[in-house]
Amino acid sequence: MNIQLLNKNISDIKADILVEFLTPDALIEHAEVKILNQAGFKAEQDSICFLHEKGLLFCGTDSKKSDDIRSAATSMVQALKSSNYQSVAFSVIKKNSLAAMVEGVILGGYEFNEYKSKPKEITLKDISLASNELDFEELKTTFDEALIIAKATCFTRDIVNRAPQELNPETFAILAKKLADSNSLECNILAEDDLKKENMGAMLAVGRASIHESQLIHLSYKPANPKKIISLVGKGLTYDSGGLSLKPSASMVTMKMDKAGACAVLGMIKAVSELKLDIEVHAFVGAVENMVGGDAYKPDDVLVSRSGTTIEVRNTDAEGRLVLADVLTYAQETVNADAIFDFATLTGACMVALGQYTTGLMGHSHKLKHDLSRAASASGELTGSLPFNRHLKKLLKSEIADISNVASKPYGGAITAGLFLDRFIKDENKNKWMHFDIAGSAYTESAWDCNVYGGTGAGVRFMSEYLKNI
Ligand code: BES
Ligand code: ZN
Ligand code: ZN
Numbered sequence: 488m489n490i491q492l493l494n495k496n497i498s499d500i501k502a503d504i505l506v507e508f509l510t511p512d513a514l515i516e517h518a519e520v521k522i523l524n525q526a527g528f529k530a531e532q533d534s535i536c537f538l539h540e541k542g543l544l545f546c547g548t549d550s551k552k553s554d555d556i557r558s559a560a561t562s563m564v565q566a567l568k569s570s571n572y573q574s575v576a577f578s579v580i581k582k583n584s585l586a587a588m589v590e591g592v593i594l595g596g597y598e599f600n601e602y603k604s605k606p607k608e609i610t611l612k613d614i615s616l617a618s619n620e621l622d623f624e625e626l627k628t629t630f631d632e633a634l635i636i637a638k639a640t641c642f643t644r645d646i647v648n649r650a651p652q653e654l655n656p657e658t659f660a661i662l663a664k665k666l667a668d669s670n671s672l673e674c675n676i677l678a679e680d681d682l683k684k685e686n687m688g689a690m691l692a693v694g695r696a697s698i699h700e701s702q703l704i705h706l707s708y709k710p711a712n713p714k715k716i717i718s719l720v721g722k723g724l725t726y727d728s729g730g731l732s733l734k735p736s737a738s739m740v741t742m743k744m745d746k747a748g749a750c751a752v753l754g755m756i757k758a759v760s761e762l763k764l765d766i767e768v769h770a771f772v773g774a775v776e777n778m779v780g781g782d783a784y785k786p787d788d789v790l791v792s793r794s795g796t797t798i799e800v801r802n803t804d805a806e807g808r809l810v811l812a813d814v815l816t817y818a819q820e821t822v823n824a825d826a827i828f829d830f831a832t833l834t835g836a837c838m839v840a841l842g843q844y845t846t847g848l849m850g851h852s853h854k855l856k857h858d859l860s861r862a863a864s865a866s867g868e869l870t871g872s873l874p875f876n877r878h879l880k881k882l883l884k885s886e887i888a889d890i891s892n893v894a895s896k897p898y899g900g901a902i903t904a905g906l907f908l909d910r911f912i913k914d915e916n917k918n919k920w921m922h923f924d925i926a927g928s929a930y931t932e933s934a935w936d937c938n939v940y941g942g943t944g945a946g947v948r949f950m951s952e953y954l955k956n957i
Pocket of ligand 3: 724727745804806807832833
């Protein structure tokens, strides 16, 4: 599908079908109100109505705000993809909702067909957005940026959706190297021998039973005079079987998505480099497979992390925090960043706390929390803040090591996981760090908003929005 923004009046564009977004109020005033009434169209949010003989498609929306337009544009593109039209055109409503239109079309129209022997044929080829009233140059910038970010989100979705027999820590590293080559990023990859030399005892333990070598991937985007330096860290469990604390069969299905944090940070650095932002960005990925076997790490093991902090393993399914402990330490030692953000499908508890649509946001800095919540609202992603407290922190106490990898009580699991990571954040970085639990928001088995089945690309849009505005 090609999407373009044209400096033209909609009536001057040749397309098989024209689309109008209508609020219930606008419907009453519309020239076609009678026939739309007869068709039972009430302009309800996400409803659609074709008037084929007139070459028109109407899309209902509660308002002209971004969140409603994004969702309406998703319904539009999905309806058009099931039709036989080849080209479509519609007018830009206003500058504020242009990005949402692009997201609705690109993200709502996304499909992952890699493993289908006969993918459904889509006739829709050309999508034109028209505007000749507003400042076109400004609109074009908004359009181009939104397209870069939406495509980076699809890039993230594509990796998340890949099956675990194909996408393992080693092939993940190859894929990251390819991204580095195509986007002129620096790339440094540490395989197991290097990880041993670097004393990454926690990360290595998690991947020990896998036939694939664990990999630490470091990509960097370095413009000439950066305003800020940002480190992004991603959990990249290409499969999480739970290890010896084996997951029940039903919970294991979908655990290829446990690499979504890593896929998101790759999408972010891709977006930043294509937006040519004036900030230096480092993406660190811990790519590991959590499996069972004679060599598997065990509950009762005591691991020595890179930082020297010893960890009592009480549950091998709480593996993401072990990988992140070492990667966060490495990231802090390698780059002196102004901010450190980690992204991880870390806990089922985050979904219990916030629901499956919302990313959990944790950290010490009120300012970062505020700025990132705002960026998320502007991007259309949902975030909710989960507060740390000293009582939950005490639940990570271990009798035989410095810290236990799971809390001694079952409540507040997303927060205790965040507090575990906090243990590996240096004092001078406490106010520079934020942790994002994307366990619920990164993957879906039923479509919602502009998300379709599979990886959603959670994090890419709000982080790009935040970095754009630094
Ligand atoms: N990868 C899972 C978390 C997860 C669960 C992500 C469901 C997406 C959907 C993580 O490694 C895990 O297994 N966490 C455990 C922690 C527990 C053992 C303290 C969990 O959430 O049950
Ligand atoms: Zn796990
Ligand atoms: Zn996991």
